[in-house]
Amino acid sequence: MRRCAGASVRLVAVLVDLLIMTLFFFPITRLVKGTWLMSAADHRWAAGWFVTDPLCIAFLIVMFVYFVLFEALAGATPGKLVSGVRVIGPDGGRPGLVRSLVRNLLRVVDGLPAFGILAAVLISTSEECARFGDRVAGTRVVRTRPIDAGDAR
Numbered sequence: 001m002r003r004c005a006g007a008s009v010r011l012v013a014v015l016v017d018l019l020i021m022t023l024f025f026f027p028i029t030r031l032v033k034g035t036w037l038m039s040a041a042d043h044r045w046a047a048g049w050f051v052t053d054p055l056c057i058a059f060l061i062v063m064f065v066y067f068v069l070f071e072a073l074a075g076a077t078p079g080k081l082v083s084g085v086r087v088i089g090p091d092g093g094r095p096g097l098v099r100s101l102v103r104n105l106l107r108v109v110d111g112l113p114a115f116g117i118l119a120a121v122l123i124s125t126s127e128e129c130a131r132f133g134d135r136v137a138g139t140r141v142v143r144t145r146p147i148d149a150g151d152a153r
Contacts, residue, residue, distance in 0.1 A: 004129035005085040005141040007120045016079030021066065025059055064104060072100035076144075084145035090138050099137045106133030 005013075030036050032055055051057070070077040075094040076086040087103070089095040095103065110119035110131045119131040128140055 003143045004127075005083075005143050006129050007123040009083050009085055009143070010123065010141060013077065013079040013083035013085055016082050017066070017077050018079075020078055021059075021063060024062075029055065067104045067107075068097070068100045071095060071103070072097040080141075084143055085141050086144050087139050087141050095137065095139045099139050103133040103137035103139050106136055109133065 026036050029038060038056075067077060071080075071087045072095060075088065080086055087095050087100070089099055110116060110122070110133050112118045119133075122131045122135075123129045126135075128134075130140055134140055
């Protein structure tokens with residue numbers, strides 16, 4: 001039986017993926033906006049929390065597509081590969097495009113109330129370490145490497 005991937009190893013995977021995206025996004029931001037890191041004043045805001053800056057919207061789309069395609073086609077993003085985890089469907093294989101799409105659309109719910117707290121609670125309290133998006137999509141995140149004795153769930 002495979003060991004499910006707990007919140008800590010999944011956090012490491014996301015941080016690696018965000019680092020990869022940062023290495024891609026920062027130079028583009030420098031070329032387009034003339035700054036390496038945009039402040040709130042550099043964004044175009046429609047009203048309240050809605051960002052309408054085309055560059056920010058493009059980055060959000062790229063991030064979404066990055067997660068959906070890597071998980072659907074390879075079963076893991078580069079961050080997950082480095083962390084020794086992958087996403088599987090009910091049959092134990094790659095989740096496929098629809099399951100990956102559902103799983104990643106529901107990151108919005110898993111991020112509630114803030115900073116992924118709901119996802120962390122659900123992963124930590126579920127026998128299968130499943131966040132809301134995994135439960136709805138029928139996916140699970142499992143370890144691909146042996147677990148060291150000191151590893152947290």
